[in-house]
Amino acid sequence: MIDVQNLRVSFGQGASLVHAVDGVSFSVREGETFGLVGESGCGKSTVLRALCSLNPDWTGTVSIAGAALAPVPDRAFFRRLQMVFQDPYGSLHPRHTVNTTLGEPLAIHNIPDRDRRIIEVLDQVGLGAAFRYRYPHQLSGGQRQRLAIARALILEPRVLLLDEPTSALDVSVQAEILNLLSDLRRARGLTCILVSHDLAVVAHMCDRLAVMMQGRIVEELDVAALSAGRTTTAYGAGLLAASRGYDKRLASSLTADEPGA
Amino acid sequence: MSTARTWLRAEVTTSPLHARLQRGYYGWLRLRSNPLAFAGFLILIGLVLVAALAPVIAPLGYNEQSLAMRLKAPSAEHWFGTDELGRDIFARIVWGARITIYISTLVAVIAAPIGLAVGTTAGYFGGWTDTVLMRINDMFLSFPGLILALGFVAALGPGIGNAVIAIALTAWPPIARLARAETLTIRASDYIAAVRIQGAGPLRIILRHIVPMCVPSVVVRVTLNMAGIILTAAGLGFLGLGAQPPTPEWGAMLSTGRQNMLGAWWIAAVPGCAILLTSLAFNLFGDGLRDVLDPRSE
Structure with a gap:
């Protein structure tokens, strides 16, 4: 379904050239959810932005x-x-009502039957027609994310890119949104790429995942291996250990490795 | 009355009109809660009413001369006195309100869209488009407004219409600057990224997604500029390059009053006060408008 070969994205020029993504290859089968994990700044979000052409400077x-x-x-x-x-x-226009936000993609693509589609998708994400004429500031964080999901789904895409869809939300709301996403993915047979630094979220949502470090994929593994803690690289093992919570011994061993520490 | 109020405050809005009216209602409440801005708003409403009802308030018109009644001080018969041709200054101020409103609205209607269009285009596209548009903008900005307006009037000939065009040409560059700065922050936001990956073209993104975000600050800016615009119009009138006699333009009235300043202070003082009050009202209202138009403060 999705096949990426040797993707490179760089920013800046000359001496300040930075290879944010440096030769990434992976493929995702139809109906599968693929996780991209790694620490902040490793290039995982940049991969997503290149895939949806928000960043046109890629090779x-x-x-x-x-x-x-x-x-x-x-x-x-x-x-x-x-x-x-x-x-x-940040992803919802503050001056557009729910109705305008959802009607916009339909207007862009000249899709008829707007009223029915808007009410339908609002029901599917668990908001309901009562929310139709509200502004984003009248919605809670979880409701806003449901609206953002509805906006993505109203065009009935086959591929959904998820850029840390729960990291800005309250812990109690995170589970709701993740369950909603799993349900929708199953019902619609969506192929997803989920970017996250939360390994628990990835384990819950994904079939396979890739670990990224400094713009490269260092390791690919399936979710069973992740749950069993079977990583093949030191970096993957470190990331897994770090996700289990703060450990003083681990933290000091990590800083000891760094040059200049 | 109370049912209308509950409908306006309803937690759940039921139609696009309802949502819009509710936003307007909350804006109105915010304006009401700011006494200074509300005072400015009332003065402006008063100005519009006076202009609209000029034939009722001053039925004799602004050009009724009576040389026997020259340079009379304010009295019960002539509230603001009479000028050097025996014309009632009150009537002239009332009719002059029409010209002030005409000039300020026309300038706003011309300058705001030009400024918005140039600023959002430059900000959204960046690169060469930005450089070219902003350098043109700099050229207009580097002239003092009144001097540039003087130049245009000298080229086009005196008169209100030409004065309006000249002032509008000097009024758009600051608006374009403001709109560009706003656009630069807006275009990096996720909601613009979201509409881009829905497949929207640049025209749609600018008109439907960026312009609505720039409009509040532009409206505030134009309102605050309005005082300057009225003063520039009055200045052109004062120099004899704006409205021509016998048109009761406040700046031109001030200019003729100058000759009799020592003997008949009211001829210059009354239009001066009218200009001052209107500029002040626009400034007060503009300040309050910022709060009214901010969608996040609801």
Whole structure:
């Protein structure tokens, strides 16, 4: 479904050139959820932004649903692929009502039957038609993220990119959103890429995952191996150990490894 | 009355009109809670009413001369006195309100869209578009407004219409600057990224997603600028390059009053006070408008 070969993304020029993503390859099968994990700044979000063409300066070959990704894709491309952003407080237009937010993608793609589709998708994400004429500031964080998911789904995409969809939310709301995403994924047969630094979220949602470090994939493993703690690289093992909570001995051994520490 | 109020305060809005009215209602409440801004608002409403009802308030018109009644001090018959041709200054101020409103609205209607269009385009596209548009902007900004307006009037000929065009041409660059700065922060936001990956083109993104976010600050800016615009218009009138006699433009009235300043202070003082009061009202109202138009403070 998604095939990425040797993806490179760099920012800046000359001496300040930074290879944010440095030759990443992976593939995701149809209906599968693939996790990208790694510490902050390892390039996992940049991979997602390149896949949905928010960052046009990439090299490599990417094919999505059998078609090669063009640097400037046509409008039809976006009906196959949508994205849910990390921060629901920043990803919704503050002056657009729920109705406008959901009607916009339909208007862009000239899709008829807007009223029915909007009410339908609001029901599917558990908001209901009563929310239709509210502004984002009248919604809670969880409700906003549900709206963002509804906006991504209203075009009925086959691929959904999830950029840390729960990290900006309250712990109690995180589980709700994750369950909603699993349900929708199953009901619609979505292929997903989930970016997260929370290994528990990845273990809950994904079938397979890749560990990224400094713009490269250092390790790919399936979720069973993750749960059993069977990592093949030292970095993967370190990440796993770090996710189990703060450990004084581990922390001091990590800082001891760093040059200059 | 109370049912209308509950409907406006309803937790759940039931239609686009309802949602919009509710936002307007909360904006109104915020304006009411700010006494200074509300005072400015009332003065402006008063100005509009006076202008609209000029034929009722001063039925004799602004050009009724009576040389026997020249330079009379304010009295019960002539509230603001009479000028050097025996014309009632009160009537002239009332009719002059129309010209002030005409100039300020027309300038706002011309300058705000130009400024918004240039600023958002430059900010959204960046690169060459930004450089070219902003250098043009700098050229307009580097002239003092009144001097540039003087130049235009000299080229186009005196008159209110040309004065409006000249002032509008000097009023748009600061608006464009403001709109560009706002656009630079807005275009990096996730909600613009979201609409981009829905497949929206630049025109749609600018008009439907960026402009609505810039409008509040532009409206505030235009309102605050309005005082300056009225003063520039009055200045052109004062220099004899704006409205021509016998049009009762406040700046031109001030200019003729100057000749009799020592003997008949009211001829210059009354239009001066009218200009002052209107500029002040616009400034007070503009300050309060900032709170009213901020969607996050609801």
